[in-house]
Amino acid sequence: MKPKLSRILHLTAFTFLSIVLFCLILLTPSDAIYQCYITQRLINIFFIAGAYIVTFLLAVLIYATRIYTNRSVLTGIPKAWIPVEKEDVGGSVRRLVMEGLARSAVIAYQARPRDVAAEEQTQTQRQSQQVQAQQEQGLVVNRDRPPWGNIEHPGWSSPESRDLPDLPYRTVIQELPHLIEAKAVSLAPPDPVFTATSYNPQGGGLEQEQAVPDTRVVEVLQRQASMGVREYIQRLTVMEVIRPPEVGAEFVVLYERARFSAHELFESEFRELMHVFAEVLRGMKGLGPEKIMNGSDEGSIMTSSGSLIGPSDEEGETDTMDYSQDDGSLRLRHSSSGYGSSSREDYYSNYATPRSRMSAAPFPNRAWYEHPSSRRMLAPRTPSMQSLRRVRSNVSGSSGGSVIRLADRGDIPYTFDKDFRTAPSHDRLFQKVDPAVDGEECLHDCSSCTVRYPSKFDVDMKDKMYGNIGGWATHLLVATGKTDWVRDVADEKGSLMEAIERGGVEPSNGKLKLLASNIPVPDEYYYHEPGEQPTNVLLLPSFSIIDHVTPALAPDLIKYFVSSAITTTSPLKTSKNETSSDCEEADDDQQRQPGQEQEQEQQETPDINTLTPLRSRPSPHAAVILLCSQRTRDVRCGQSAPLLRKEFERHLRPLGLYRELDDERPGGVGIYFVSHVGGHKYAANVIVYRRKNFDCYKTYDRHDCDLAQEEDEEDRDSEGASQGIWLARVRPEDCENIIRYTVLQGKVVKPGHQLRGGFDREKGLISW
Numbered sequence: 001m002k003p004k005l006s007r008i009l010h011l012t013a014f015t016f017l018s019i020v021l022f023c024l025i026l027l028t029p030s031d032a033i034y035q036c037y038i039t040q041r042l043i044n045i046f047f048i049a050g051a052y053i054v055t056f057l058l059a060v061l062i063y064a065t066r067i068y069t070n071r072s073v074l075t076g077i078p079k080a081w082i083p084v085e086k087e088d089v090g091g092s093v094r095r096l097v098m099e100g101l102a103r104s105a106v107i108a109y110q111a112r113p114r115d116v117a118a119e120e121q122t123q124t125q126r127q128s129q130q131v132q133a134q135q136e137q138g139l140v141v142n143r144d145r146p147p148w149g150n151i152e153h154p155g156w157s158s159p160e161s162r163d164l165p166d167l168p169y170r171t172v173i174q175e176l177p178h179l180i181e182a183k184a185v186s187l188a189p190p191d192p193v194f195t196a197t198s199y200n201p202q203g204g205g206l207e208q209e210q211a212v213p214d215t216r217v218v219e220v221l222q223r224q225a226s227m228g229v230r231e232y233i234q235r236l237t238v239m240e241v242i243r244p245p246e247v248g249a250e251f252v253v254l255y256e257r258a259r260f261s262a263h264e265l266f267e268s269e270f271r272e273l274m275h276v277f278a279e280v281l282r283g284m285k286g287l288g289p290e291k292i293m294n295g296s297d298e299g300s301i302m303t304s305s306g307s308l309i310g311p312s313d314e315e316g317e318t319d320t321m322d323y324s325q326d327d328g329s330l331r332l333r334h335s336s337s338g339y340g341s342s343s344r345e346d347y348y349s350n351y352a353t354p355r356s357r358m359s360a361a362p363f364p365n366r367a368w369y370e371h372p373s374s375r376r377m378l379a380p381r382t383p384s385m386q387s388l389r390r391v392r393s394n395v396s397g398s399s400g401g402s403v404i405r406l407a408d409r410g411d412i413p414y415t416f417d418k419d420f421r422t423a424p425s426h427d428r429l430f431q432k433v434d435p436a437v438d439g440e441e442c443l444h445d446c447s448s449c450t451v452r453y454p455s456k457f458d459v460d461m462k463d464k465m466y467g468n469i470g471g472w473a474t475h476l477l478v479a480t481g482k483t484d485w486v487r488d489v490a491d492e493k494g495s496l497m498e499a500i501e502r503g504g505v506e507p508s509n510g511k512l513k514l515l516a517s518n519i520p521v522p523d524e525y526y527y528h529e530p531g532e533q534p535t536n537v538l539l540l541p542s543f544s545i546i547d548h549v550t551p552a553l554a555p556d557l558i559k560y561f562v563s564s565a566i567t568t569t570s571p572l573k574t575s576k577n578e579t580s581s582d583c584e585e586a587d588d589d590q591q592r593q594p595g596q597e598q599e600q601e602q603q604e605t606p607d608i609n610t611l612t613p614l615r616s617r618p619s620p621h622a623a624v625i626l627l628c629s630q631r632t633r634d635v636r637c638g639q640s641a642p643l644l645r646k647e648f649e650r651h652l653r654p655l656g657l658y659r660e661l662d663d664e665r666p667g668g669v670g671i672y673f674v675s676h677v678g679g680h681k682y683a684a685n686v687i688v689y690r691r692k693n694f695d696c697y698k699t700y701d702r703h704d705c706d707l708a709q710e711e712d713e714e715d716r717d718s719e720g721a722s723q724g725i726w727l728a729r730v731r732p733e734d735c736e737n738i739i740r741y742t743v744l745q746g747k748v749v750k751p752g753h754q755l756r757g758g759f760d761r762e763k764g765l766i767s768w
Contacts, residue, residue: 103147110146155264169270173258176277177229180284184221184241187286188213217287229255236284243283251276420569423765426466426751430725430760433737433747442749446736451643453731457636460681465728469678469757471768473510473567475540475689475724476500479519483629483673484638489516494531499551500558508563518629518673520661522548538672540689541721541761542566543619556612566720572692572761621659621670623690623743629673633680640684640730645671647735655739669743679756682728688742692722692762722746726756726767 029052036044083089084097152158157167191214221241223232233248242248254273258265265273423429433442478489478496486492490501500514517538525533534548537557542565549557609615625648631638648671652658659668677685723746730738734749741747748755757767 106147152267154266157267157270161267164267169258169265172270173255173265173273176255177223177232179277180236180280181221181223181232183281183284184236185213185218187241187284188217188221189286190214221287229259239287241284241287242280243285247276247279247283251280420571420764420766423767426748426755429755429758429765429767430723430746430748430751432751433741433749438741438747442737442741445731445733446647449647449733449736451647451732453643454639457639457683459636459683459729461729463682465679465682465754465756466751467757467767469726469768471511471568471766472513473569474507474542474562474565475513475515476562477515477517477519477538477540477626477672477674479521479536479538480516481518481521481525482516483518483641484631485516485675487632489675490514492516494533494551496535496537496549496551496554499554503554503558505555505558507558509565509567510569512558512562515626515677516675517626518661524548538619538624539565539616540624541568541724541759543621543689543691543720544616545619546614546616549614553612553614556614560608560612561614561616568724568759568761569766570720570761571764572719572722619670620664620666620668622657622667622694623688624670624672625743626672626674626677626687626689628675628677628680628683628685630675633676634683636683637676637680637685641673643732644684644686644730644735645673647732648739651736651739669739679728682756684728684730685756686727686730686738688723688725688727688738689721690723690725690743690746692719694744720761722762723758723760725758727754728756729754 029048032048033045036042036048084094086094089097155169157164157169159166161167191212220239221236227235230252233242233252236242237245237248251273254269254276258269258273435443478500480495489495489497492498497514497516500512506512519536519538521533521535525535528534528550532550532552534550537546537549538544539546539561544561544565546557546561627641627644628637629641648669649658652669657668659665659670661670661672674687677687679685725742725746725748727738727742727748734754737749741749746760759766
């Protein structure tokens with residue numbers, strides 16, 4: 001192969017530079033020797049020459065030694081033996097080698113098959129055998145704390161477990177609903193008519209042995225074939241069979257995760273599930289007569305003729321069983337009902353309790369227990385399609401809103417509100433933006449937005465979010481003046497959150513969602529010791545502010561303000577034109593009432609100012625935006641909340657709607673940081689509460705309202721929020737359209753991608 005020109009040039013340059021360097025090195029000693037020769041200092045010539053010669057020899061020796069060492073090491077790879085003996089390695093290396101050999105020996109010993117029968121001996125014998133084996137093997141292994149740690153297999157308990165040896169978790173989990181159903185059925189009361197009897201040969205007569213359960217109550221407590229575990233637990237909770245209701249809701253969450261998750265449970269998770277399951281069984285109570293008498297909207301109705309009318313089928317036919325007092329016989333009579341299924345449904349929807357609507361079989365009425373002579377028994381028959389109809393529970397562990405509302409004066413105390421129903425899909429709950437109406441801008445994100453999330457801001461984009469939030473009735477924001485809190489805000493010692501969460505007083509109008517917020521605290525907060533500091537709270541959806549609430553006054557807050565406040569399922573007040581006729585009728589009724597009755601009614605209604613020192617006032621805002629900022633729960637919330645607030649502020653300021661934390665001008669939009677709301681993998685979460693009369697507040701804020709609107713200000717304050725819109729996966733470029741369409745108009749821009757749920761009191765729709 002011919003040498004390349006570049007190689008020739010390289011070698012030539014290297015040789016030339018090497019010669020030049022060698023000459024320069026010799027130039028210095030040559031000049032020194034020449035000077036010594038001229039000055040006749042011959043002794044210095046020998047010193048200079050000797051120093052250079054010794055230096056040259058040392059360099060040659062070092063270079064040769066290095067070449068020899070490298071060649072020796074390379075020729076020794078691979079070695080013919082492993083250098084682990086004491087003579088081959090140093091002391092520290094020898095210790096590491098011995099520790100590794102001992103650990104390997106322990107693992108090899110423990111991996112051998114063991115005699116299970118020997119392990120079932122007493123503790124003393126096992127210890128003696130273990131000590132003997134350790135002495136023979138020279139190993140010391142702690143059985144309870146082995147050096148390799150605790151080995152656990154998901155979905156299967158350890159064979160060495162003391163209480164759950166070799167137990168497959170999934171087999172037990174599949175049996176839990178059946179055990180709950182068996183427990184519920186066993187709580188059925190005895191049949192008031194029939195009891196199990198047997199013949200007594202000594203007495204020559206019938207002897208009562210055991211009461212027979214009431215078959216109708218058993219049918220109610222049984223789980224239907226088409227009913228899921230969640231619906232069954234909700235049904236038992238509504239009937240107060242499972243108490244307290246929070247235990248049932250917690251069991252449903254843990255059970256569904258264990259039953260349908262793609263990952264098997266670990267032992268700690270399985271024990272937690274079984275602990276909650278035991279709490280459910282211990283808390284299950286039977287149905288008493290007072291509960292059964294108010295039990296079912298399809299229950300039995302005692303007619304004037306003394307016959308018990310069972311539930312009718314779709315054609316209006318009923319089976320009745322007549323009881324004769326003379327001969328004690330039962331006569332089946334097949335008759336036709338006088339009213340159809342539609343009228344019957346309307347009748348029960350107005351006069352049955354919410355709890356009764358959860359029943360699928362008739363309950364006995366009061367006459368059944370108080371007058372044994374007039375008892376009637378339903379004939380066995382196939383349940384009608386209406387009785388098998390699945391009814392959605394309105395009170396559950398995951399549903400906070402109450403749909404029970406007070407009836408008019410003179411009717412029964414309460415009725416079931418059929419107006420509120422669950423929106424089946426994300427496009428049915430709120431109105432979606434329409435390019436034909438709202439313009440093409442609604443389809444595009446903000447083009448002027450320069451704020452971006454960090455590059456590692458990961459969000460789940462695959463899950464279906466709509467409907468996966470638990471319902472709530474009221475929302476309470478506690479002012480703390482902070483943007484981050486301890487992991488669980490109720491764990492903050494001496495705080496109002498701790499007093500509310502663990503004070504033992506629960507709202508009577510449904511589930512309360514408690515959050516800490518960055519709302520500024522009053523000045524008095526800093527002049528009191530922890531545990532006595534007063535703060536303010538914002539109650540939603542009523543848009544009420546309760547001032548100077550201390551932890552000691554937490555029960556008064558729940559009893560007098562939260563329990564009496566409007567909820568997410570309270571019907572929205574109608575306008576004056578729509579209710580003018582109703583008001584006139586109500587005025588006529590009040591004029592017809594005697595004066596003494598009106599005075600007595602006023603005396604029975606206590607003034608809240610005499611019951612508690614707390615005072616409330618309406619919130620001046622027309623809408624509020626809640627942003628989760630709790631970094632201690634998820635760092636993404638701490639990153640996204642300040643960026644979104646900056647963008648929301650940028651779009652609200654030109655509209656004159658932005659409000660600072662301490663700005664209480666009427667109208668506008670308040671933006672608050674709140675604690676954990678759930679669903680951090682869908683960050684960022686944004687909750688919008690907006691009033692129906694948002695436009696009027698804007699006009700009022702710009703000093704352009706007329707006198708009629710000012711007169712209606714009190715009515716607007718009392719109606720609260722008409723909509724609560726919970727969004728997720730919100731990014732800074734979405735803020736412009738959220739302000740323009742969601743906050744101002746109540747529309748959703750990306751319902752399929754961002755809507756998690758919410759409520760609309762005007763339409764009567766909820767997502768849970």
